[in-house]
Amino acid sequence: ARELEWAINSPELLAEHAAINNGIVRTRFPPEPNGYLHIGHAKSMNMNFRLAFEKLGVPEEHRRTIFRYDDTNPDAESPEYIDSLRRDLEWLGWQPERTTYSSDNFQILYELAVKLIRKGLAYVCDMTKAEMEAQRDLAKRRSSALAVGKDPDIEAPIPSADILPGRNRGTSVERNLRLFEEMKLGLHDEGTYTLRLKMDFESSNPNMYDLVAYRIRYTPHPHAGKGWCIYPNYDFTHGICDSLERIDYSICTLEFETRREPYYWILWALDMFRPNVYEMSRLNLEYTVLSKRRLLKLVEANHVRGWSDPRMPTISGLRRRGYTKEIINTFCNDVGASRAMNVVQMDKLFQVARQTLADTTRRAMVVLDPIKVTILNFAEEAAKAGEGGMTFDVQNSPTDASLGTHSVTLTETVYIDSDDFRLDEDPNFYRMTPAQPVGLKYRGGNLICQEVIKDGAKVKELKCRLDTTAGRPKPKAHITWVPSDGISCEVRIYNHLFTEPEPSDRWEEELNPESEIVHPHAIVDPSVLPLVDKKFVDKWTSNQALQFERFGYFVVDVDTTFDSTTMEGKLIFNRTVSLKEDKAV
Numbered sequence: 001a002r003e004l005e006w007a008i009n010s011p012e013l014l015a016e017h018a019a020i021n022n023g024i025v026r027t028r029f030p031p032e033p034n035g036y037l038h039i040g041h042a043k044s045m046n047m048n049f050r051l052a053f054e055k056l057g058v059p060e061e062h063r064r065t066i067f068r069y070d071d072t073n074p075d076a077e078s079p080e081y082i083d084s085l086r087r088d089l090e091w092l093g094w095q096p097e098r099t100t101y102s103s104d105n106f107q108i109l110y111e112l113a114v115k116l117i118r119k120g121l122a123y124v125c126d127m128t129k130a131e132m133e134a135q136r137d138l139a140k141r142r143s144s145a146l147a148v149g150k151d152p153d154i155e156a157p158i159p160s161a162d163i164l165p166g167r168n169r170g171t172s173v174e175r176n177l178r179l180f181e182e183m184k185l186g187l188h189d190e191g192t193y194t195l196r197l198k199m200d201f202e203s204s205n206p207n208m209y210d211l212v213a214y215r216i217r218y219t220p221h222p223h224a225g226k227g228w229c230i231y232p233n234y235d236f237t238h239g240i241c242d243s244l245e246r247i248d249y250s251i252c253t254l255e256f257e258t259r260r261e262p263y264y265w266i267l268w269a270l271d272m273f274r275p276n277v278y279e280m281s282r283l284n285l286e287y288t289v290l291s292k293r294r295l296l297k298l299v300e301a302n303h304v305r306g307w308s309d310p311r312m313p314t315i316s317g318l319r320r321r322g323y324t325k326e327i328i329n330t331f332c333n334d335v336g337a338s339r340a341m342n343v344v345q346m347d348k349l350f351q352v353a354r355q356t357l358a359d360t361t362r363r364a365m366v367v368l369d370p371i372k373v374t375i376l377n378f379a380e381e382a383a384k385a386g387e388g389g390m391t392f393d394v395q396n397s398p399t400d401a402s403l404g405t406h407s408v409t410l411t412e413t414v415y416i417d418s419d420d421f422r423l424d425e426d427p428n429f430y431r432m433t434p435a436q437p438v439g440l441k442y443r444g445g446n447l448i449c450q451e452v453i454k455d456g457a458k459v460k461e462l463k464c465r466l467d468t469t470a471g472r473p474k475p476k477a478h479i480t481w482v483p484s485d486g487i488s489c490e491v492r493i494y495n496h497l498f499t500e501p502e503p504s505d506r507w508e509e510e511l512n513p514e515s516e517i518v519h520p521h522a523i524v525d526p527s528v529l530p531l532v533d534k535k536f537v538d539k540w541t542s543n544q545a546l547q548f549e550r551f552g553y554f555v556v557d558v559d560t561t562f563d564s565t566t567m568e569g570k571l572i573f574n575r576t577v578s579l580k581e582d583k584a585v
């Protein structure tokens with residue numbers, strides 16, 4: 001009931017807010033720059049920049065969203081993170097009304113804290129961390145007793161007023177003003193004093209047990225610089241910034257539900273405008289973790305190639321893997337908004353990727369693990385085919401002719417994938433064996449194996465004849481191939497980062513050792529040459545996407561150093577997603 005009372009704006013505050021916002025409806029997206037944005041944040045952006053307004057029926061011209069760096073913890077924050085957050089947000093296509101920093105309000109927040117001290121609603125506390133924990137624990141046990149109709153003085157008696165309500169709670173305004181000023185001036189060590197809010201130890205909500213609003217920390221701030229050695233905590237900062245920025249709807253994730261009460265208490269105590277607070281469920285995705293703290297651990301332990309590793313659920317990792325902003329935003333929109341806790345299947349994201357990429361990416365042939373094939377009768381066949389007769393046009397998209405064509409040229413030596421040849425005869429294997437011919441895609445001729453050259457157990461080379469006669473037998477399959485001037489490349493295939501759909505507390509032991517499979521000697525059709533130069537590669541934008549026949553959708557990796565004029569350097573492709581569900585290569 002008190003919570004409801006604290007949340008209510010007076011008619012004066014409402015009138016003032018309406019006059020200032022004047023029809024505008026404002027939300028905010030407030031990440032902390034303590035890591036890179038992940039797909040959970042993309043869901044939150046979709047909510048704050050679009051979905052919330054749609055649900056509220058706000059016309060486009062009245063929609064405003066502030067991008068706020070919630071930067072109150074200098075220990076975890078850095079300029080690298082600040083930079084990446086902005087770039088990822090822009091890449092996703094969201095346009096904030098303006099960008100703000102909580103830390104830009106440090107002076108105002110300080111003044112408001114002083115105001116609370118003057119009102120007798122905040123005090124400087126010298127309790128140690130252990131004492132505060134004991135205090136909190138005791139208050140919790142007393143409120144649980146009360147909740148079941150028991151006597152708290154019997155169930156959880158108070159050993160000393162020193163602990164509950166605490167020895168500093170009744171101290172004078174003068175003492176608190178003086179000590180808070182001294183804290184700010186740097187006259188006290190870290191951990192000696194905190195500023196606490198005089199809330200309610202009888203509440204059933206432990207977030208009302210005299211929250212710490214300020215702590216002493218001698219760490220310079222990545223945005224605010226060196227001027228401060230006291231820093232406000234999340235709860236004290238967040239609501240005040242929302243109110244100062246004239247936010248109408250403050251949307252957060254469900255674990256913040258119990259923080260709503262202190263949020264409103266603080267604004268009530270300061271008689272400031274109170275935004276509407278809503279909670280939504282967090283996005284959880286199967287086979288990954290969506291927590292910056294955990295992702296940071298993966299980076300620090302070198303389990304991945306940094307925050308932008310294609311296996312990471314970060315925006316930069318997804319981008320590097322070939323996920324476009326359309327894919328990510330469509331996925332977030334499909335997931336929608338709810339308060340129900342659920343874990344979304346990774347296949348849902350894959351499905352959106354396939355649908356989005358199918359009609360826009362051009363095709364090329366690639367072999368991941370090549371076997372050299374020499375066509376023994378190539379000269380005769382070429383003579384028969386005549387000038388240009390070994391070059392064929394291939395539609396770039398199998399479904400959309402407007403994407404144009406490219407040509408492929410059959411050469412005396414071609415490469416096929418090691419998967420497409422087997423030494424053993426097997427009626428269920430449709431591709432090439434010593435006795436079974438196979439069709440070559442786009443050529444319309446059959447390869448007939450004449451000789452197998454091995455290196456130990458491994459098939460190294462095949463000598464074949466090409467059969468283009470009209471009466472040739474119909475092959476059971478047509479295989480992909482690349483000509484002799486194919487481009488060497490490395491192809492990286494990705495599997496789930498974790499072996500468990502819902503990584504447990506022992507998540508670091510549940511990492512998938514096969515999350516990345518590297519094919520270092522792959523060869524791609526030379527028709528992609530104009531598209532895959534290092535000069536097109538950029539870590540902050542989408543890179544060239546291609547569809548490799550049979551294997552899926554791929555993107556040029558940012559570590560590519562391939563130079564198409566000298567044909568030197570390394571060309572790397574990452575698989576975005578396979579062509580069909582559950583197709584592992």
Ligand code: ATP
Nearest residue numbers: 030031032040041043044252253282283290291292
């Ligand atoms: P993390 O644990 O990954 O650091 P966070 O909530 O601490 O998450 P913030 O940087 O504070 O991260 O988040 C900015 C906004 O994004 C918040 O409003 C938060 O509620 C929202 N958000 C973060 N993770 C998710 C998620 N998995 N699903 C939906 N929204 C999220």
Ligand code: MG
Nearest residue numbers: 030031032070
């Ligand atoms: Mg946060």
Ligand code: MG
Nearest residue numbers: 032291292293
């Ligand atoms: Mg966090």
